[in-house]
Every structure is written in C-alpha cells, then in structure tokens.
Amino acid sequence: MTEHKGVLIIGEIIEENLAAVTLELLGCGRTLADKLGERLSGLLMGSDTRPHASKAIAYGADKIYIMEDPLLEDYQSDLYLAAVEKMVRRVMPKIVLMGQTPMGRDLAPRLGFRMHAAVLMDCVELDIDTQTGRLLQVRPVYGGNARAVFTSETRPQMATVRSKAMSPLERNSSRKGDIIEIKPEIDPSAMRTKLLEKVKEEVAGIKIEDAAILVTGGRGIGGPEGFEQLEDLAGLLKGAVGATRPVVDSGWCPTSRQIGLTGKVVAPDLYIAVALSGSSQHMAGCSGAKHIVAINSDPQANIFREASFGIVGDWKKALPSFIEKVRELLKE
Amino acid sequence: MELIVCLKQILDPEAPPDSYTIDQEANRIFLPPEIAPVISTFDETALEAALRLKDTHGGRITALSMGNKFVSDVIKKALAVGADELILLEDVSFEGGDAWSTAYALAEAIKKIGRYDIIFCGRQAADWDSGLVGAGIAELLGLPSVTLAKKVDITDKTVTVERVAGDGFEIVKVPIPCLITVSNELGELRLVRLKGVRRAEKIQPTVWKPEDIGADPSRIGSRGRLTTLHKLFKPVKETQCEIIEGEDVAEAAVNLTLRLREAKLL
Numbered sequence: 001m002t003e004h005k006g007v008l009i010i011g012e013i014i015e016e017n018l019a020a021v022t023l024e025l026l027g028c029g030r031t032l033a034d035k036l037g038e039r040l041s042g043l044l045m046g047s048d049t050r051p052h053a054s055k056a057i058a059y060g061a062d063k064i065y066i067m068e069d070p071l072l073e074d075y076q077s078d079l080y081l082a083a084v085e086k087m088v089r090r091v092m093p094k095i096v097l098m099g100q101t102p103m104g105r106d107l108a109p110r111l112g113f114r115m116h117a118a119v120l121m122d123c124v125e126l127d128i129d130t131q132t133g134r135l136l137q138v139r140p141v142y143g144g145n146a147r148a149v150f151t152s153e154t155r156p157q158m159a160t161v162r163s164k165a166m167s168p169l170e171r172n173s174s175r176k177g178d179i180i181e182i183k184p185e186i187d188p189s190a191m192r193t194k195l196l197e198k199v200k201e202e203v204a205g206i207k208i209e210d211a212a213i214l215v216t217g218g219r220g221i222g223g224p225e226g227f228e229q230l231e232d233l234a235g236l237l238k239g240a241v242g243a244t245r246p247v248v249d250s251g252w253c254p255t256s257r258q259i260g261l262t263g264k265v266v267a268p269d270l271y272i273a274v275a276l277s278g279s280s281q282h283m284a285g286c287s288g289a290k291h292i293v294a295i296n297s298d299p300q301a302n303i304f305r306e307a308s309f310g311i312v313g314d315w316k317k318a319l320p321s322f323i324e325k326v327r328e329l330l331k332e
Numbered sequence: 333m334e335l336i337v338c339l340k341q342i343l344d345p346e347a348p349p350d351s352y353t354i355d356q357e358a359n360r361i362f363l364p365p366e367i368a369p370v371i372s373t374f375d376e377t378a379l380e381a382a383l384r385l386k387d388t389h390g391g392r393i394t395a396l397s398m399g400n401k402f403v404s405d406v407i408k409k410a411l412a413v414g415a416d417e418l419i420l421l422e423d424v425s426f427e428g429g430d431a432w433s434t435a436y437a438l439a440e441a442i443k444k445i446g447r448y449d450i451i452f453c454g455r456q457a458a459d460w461d462s463g464l465v466g467a468g469i470a471e472l473l474g475l476p477s478v479t480l481a482k483k484v485d486i487t488d489k490t491v492t493v494e495r496v497a498g499d500g501f502e503i504v505k506v507p508i509p510c511l512i513t514v515s516n517e518l519g520e521l522r523l524v525r526l527k528g529v530r531r532a533e534k535i536q537p538t539v540w541k542p543e544d545i546g547a548d549p550s551r552i553g554s555r556g557r558l559t560t561l562h563k564l565f566k567p568v569k570e571t572q573c574e575i576i577e578g579e580d581v582a583e584a585a586v587n588l589t590l591r592l593r594e595a596k597l598l
Contacts, residue, residue: 077478102495105463106479109431109462110467110477112468113468113472120462121461121463122462141461141564142459142460143459145352145361145566146566146567147565147567148359149561149562150559150560151559151562153557153558153559192506193477193505195502195503196503196504196505197502197503198502199500199501199503201499201501203499207499249516255501255517256498262455270597291595292571293588293592295585306569307571308572308573309576311578311588312575312584314581317580317581317585318581318582318584318585318588321583322585322588325589329593
C-alpha cells in the first residue's frame with residue numbers, strides 16, 4: 001500500500017481572487033503539515049491560475065498544482081469531481097481540506113464516497129492527535145447545540161472547514177514553493193450535471209461577510225417594511241443588514257443576506273441582533289462576532305445568553321430612538 | 333413519474349438549547365420525552381419539492397426512511413401530505429451508524445424499489461448537519477446529482493434546478509434518473525389536511541429488515557461506520573449580558589447607544 005503523506009487543500013478562485021476561505025485553509029493546513037513534519041500542497045483549477053498559485057505559496061503552501069481548462073472556470077460538479085479525484089490519487093495525501101462553500105458542500109461528499117474515504121463536514125477546529133498522528137476533527141452538531149470530536153477510519157482523512165473558523169497566515173512573498181501544471185484531461189462527456197448560468201442577486205452596499213458592523217433582523221420584525229429601519233441604521237454605521245432563515249424563507253430578504261448554519265458565516269466587530277431569538281442554527285453563523293447587542297421583547301430569548309449588551313423591549317419602540325441617538329453621536 | 337423522498341426522523345431541532353442533555357459515556361444526545369421527534373426540516377422541504385412535481389406532472393411518491401423506533405404519527409405525516417407509499421427500514425441493527433452506513437442502506441433499499449426518476453433528499457439532516465447522505469446515495473447508485481436546490485422543474489427527461497450559491501443561484505440541468513438535495517429556500521412543507529390524515533390511516537407502511545434489502549451486515553449501523561465519534565459536548569458560553577434599563581424602552585435604547593459609545597463600539 002502506498003504511504004499517504006502531507007496535506008492537500010482544494011482552493012477556490014472567486015471573482016478572480018483566491019477565496020478568503022482558501023487563505024484560511026492554507027493557514028490551518030500549514031499548521032497541520034508542520035505538526036506532521038510534512039508538506040502542504042494545494043490544487044487550483046480554472047484558467048490563468050498562476051498568479052493565484054504564487055499568492056497561495058505566499059500564504060503558506062509548499063507546492064501548488066494547477067489544472068487549467070476553460071471548462072473548469074466555473075464549478076461543474078462532475079468535471080471537478082473527476083479532476084480532484086485524479087489529483088488526490090496522484091498526491092496521496094494524509095489529509096484533504098476544502099472550504100464549506102457551495103463547491104465544498106457538493107464536491108467533498110461525492111469525492112468521499114467515490115474514494116471510500118470518510119469526510120467530516122463543516123469543521124471548526126482541526127488538530128493532530130500527538131499520540132496517534134490522526135486528524136482530530138471538531139464540528140458543531142445538532143444545529144450548534146453540541147460539538148463533536150471525530151476521527152476518520154479511512155485515508156485520506158477529508159474535511160471541509162467552516163468560513164472564518166481558521167486564520168490565514170500573514171502574506172510572505174519571500175516564501176518559496178513549486179508550481180506544477182497538471183493536464184486535467186477533461187472528458188466533457190462525463191458532464192451529466194451541467195451548470196448553465198449563474199444568477200447574481202445583487203445587494204446594494206457592503207457584502208454581509210465583509211461588513212464590520214451588521215444589523216440583523218429576525219422573524220419578530222414582522223415583515224419586509226421593518227427592514228427599511230434596519231437599513232437606515234446599517235447605513236448610518238456603514239454596515240450591512242443580515243437576516244435569519246425564517247426571514248429569508250418568508251421572502252422578506254434575499255437569500256444572500258441569510259446568516260446561519262445554512263447561510264453565511266460572519267464575524268463582524270459589532271452584531272446588532274433585532275427581534276431574533278438566537279437559535280443555535282442562527283448563532284452558528286455569527287458566533288464569531290466580537291460583540292453582540294440584542295434587542296428583543298422576550299427576556300428568556302437565547303440571544304441574551306450570547307449578547308454582551310441588550311435591551312428587553314419592543315424593537316419598534318427601541319429602534320427609532322436608538323437610530324436618532326446614533327445619528328447624534330456620530331455627528332459629534 | 334416515479335419519485336422517491338428520503339426522510340429522517342430526528343430530535344426536534346427547534347427545542348430550546350437548554351433542553352438538550354448529553355450522555356458523556358455513550359456520546360449520545362437526548363431531549364426530554366415530552367418533546368416529540370420530527371421529520372428533519374430539510375427532508376420535509378424535499379418532500380414538498382416532490383409533491384410540487386407530482387401536482388404538475390403527476391406520478392407517484394415513495395417516502396423512505398431508515399431508523400429504529402419510528403413514531404408512527406411523525407413519520408406517517410409523509411402519507412398525510414400526499415406520499416403514496418411509505419417504506420421503513422426499521423431495525424436495531426440500523427442504529428448507531430454514520431453517513432456511510434446510512435447511505436449504503438438507503439441505496440440498497442432504492443435498488444430494491446427499482447423504479448425511480450428522481451430521488452429527493454434534504455440538503456442535510458437537521459441533527460448531525462453533515463449533508464453527506466444524499467451525495468452518498470447518488471455515488472453508490474452511479475447517479476448524477478444536484479445539491480442545494482431551491483426550485484426544481486422537469487421538461488422531457490431533463491430536470492432544471494435552481495441551486496443556492498453564495499450571492500445568488502445557479503441554473504443547473506441534469507438528466508433523469510438523478511438525485512437532488514433540497515434547501516430550505518424552496519419553501520415549507522404544505523399543511524396536513526383532515527382528508528390527508530384519513531388517507532394516511534388507510535396506508536400501512538412497509539417495513540424492511542436488513543435481510544429484505546440484501547444488506548451486508550458489516551456495512552450497516554455502527555458496524556458500517558467509517559468515522560469514530562470520540563466526544564460529544566456542549567460548547568461553554570461565557571458571555572454575561574448587560575441589560576440596559578431606562579424609564580421606557582425608548583430611553584433604554586438611548587442608554588444603550590451611550591453604553592456602546594463608552595465601550596468604543598460605536
């Protein structure tokens with residue numbers, strides 16, 4: 001049996017940039033590789049990947065494999081699956097990491113089953129067991145009500161990693177690494193599932209995952225009109241507006257605003273939670289916030305266990321004076 | 333059209349966080365018995381996706397579930413909203429598995445069912461939140477798949493799916509037979525009506541044991557696991573919330589801004 005060695009991350013290029021989660025994977029992959037005393041490699045697919053490969057080396061990789069083909073420009077599940085399987089069989093890593101992204105959620109499970117190798121999804125901590133050398137994989141379960149520590153009984157050990165759970169390294173452009181081009185040998189006839197079009201739901205202003213201040217509304221806002229007030233506040237604070245799953249499911253806000261287990265993961269400096277109960281599933285998307293402020297009429301709401309500051313009361317009465325006072329304070 | 337929907341009976345994920353208790357020895361999580369189990373939310377949405385196709389195009393829906401100790405009223409909801417058949421893989425040896433043993437058992441059952449155009453699963457079970465089983469079934473049956481669907485339609489033999497992705501969605505085409513995992517954006521499962529309850533009363537679930545689906549005993553339940561669960565614990569919360577008071581809510585809100593300013597957060 002061939003020996004599995006090293007750590008391989010599957011990177012993503014989004015809007016001509018290395019995805020934030022890819023930098024985070026490089027950071028945690030570097031730590032794991034160093035603990036094993038082995039090498040960190042990465043795979044990038046698409047076209048014109050070389051500049052991104054150099055950047056990935058500056059962020060911690062020893063070696064970046066690139067696969068270039070116009071058909072790999074967008075995520076196509078069957079083609080990516082074939083390409084990544086080929087790469088993993090060639091590199092034979094001990095550990096394979098991907099981001100818990102729309103790609104990772106689709107690709108990692110299929111790759112795992114294809115290779116008969118267990119995958120642990122949405123991990124928030126990864127470490128090497130010093131005694132056994134195994135990958136310890138920590139992931140939230142039961143909607144975030146509990147956490148579980150797993151190991152895989154198969155090789156390679158595969159995991160997807162939650163956005164913002166890991167920190168990237170400082171960029172170091174003097175780091176040396178190899179860039180190796182691999183022919184993807186794409187077979188277009190293998191493409192059964194076909195991506196035809198990407199539809200963007202534009203949200204004006206700052207993206208929620210980039211905002212330093214977020215104002216998030218829950219079911220208690222009662223309808224789409226209430227979100228205009230949240231927009232006013234977010235606008236004043238140069239932040240963005242987020243929403244819980246019930247809000248998005250009711251059609252009051254677009255999906256791109258959804259924060260939580262099945263939405264986006266955010267980690268702003270300030271998170272103002274308005275009329276939301278703070279279910280574990282929601283908190284899974286914002287527990288990385290530095291400070292949470294809660295406005296809720298139910299003193300028993302879970303959000304008060306997560307918040308640093310709060311007021312108990314009707315948001316409709318609280319928010320207008322809150323906004324007015326913020327406006328006044330910011331003028332000073 | 334032949335549609336199969338995979339459903340999982342789980343602990344109610346909407347139960348208050350405090351009500352969960354963990355048995356550290358057994359690495360198992362519990363809710364008090366008065367909180368009834370539910371069909372996993374995302375699986376309900378998957379069932380809704382199948383019902384909508386049936387509404388428009390006609391066909392037959394088989395609901396399939398694996399587990400042990402099914403609560404009849406809970407799982408028969410599938411029949412009450414319009415599924416035509418309910419197959420339960422129910423046996424103690426199905427217990428204690430992971431995504432690998434679950435996908436294997438479900439795939440073997442689907443082989444036995446034989447006829448299918450589309451298999452629907454939830455995007456993930458709302459208890460372990462992995463999102464592996466759907467892809468696993470597709471891989472084991474050699475089917476193409478689309479994950480995270482928020483809209484599903486079919487023309488001729490091609491399924492068009494709107495797939496949730498970051499800042500919008502993707503339009504994906506896939507031929508039948510295929511497997512589709514469904515996301516909450518598709519919409520909630522329709523309400524149970526009295527007529528449906530009466531209909532469900534007349535349909536007896538089919539129960540299959542491991543031998544009925546020809547399952548390899550070493551690949552089901554805890555024996556079929558590829559992962560080991562070492563520890564299950566509740567994350568510790570250290571935050572102490574400072575409740576800001578005032579004469580009324582409006583004044584409390586003003587005091588809150590002042591406190592945030594003091595803490596250099598505004």
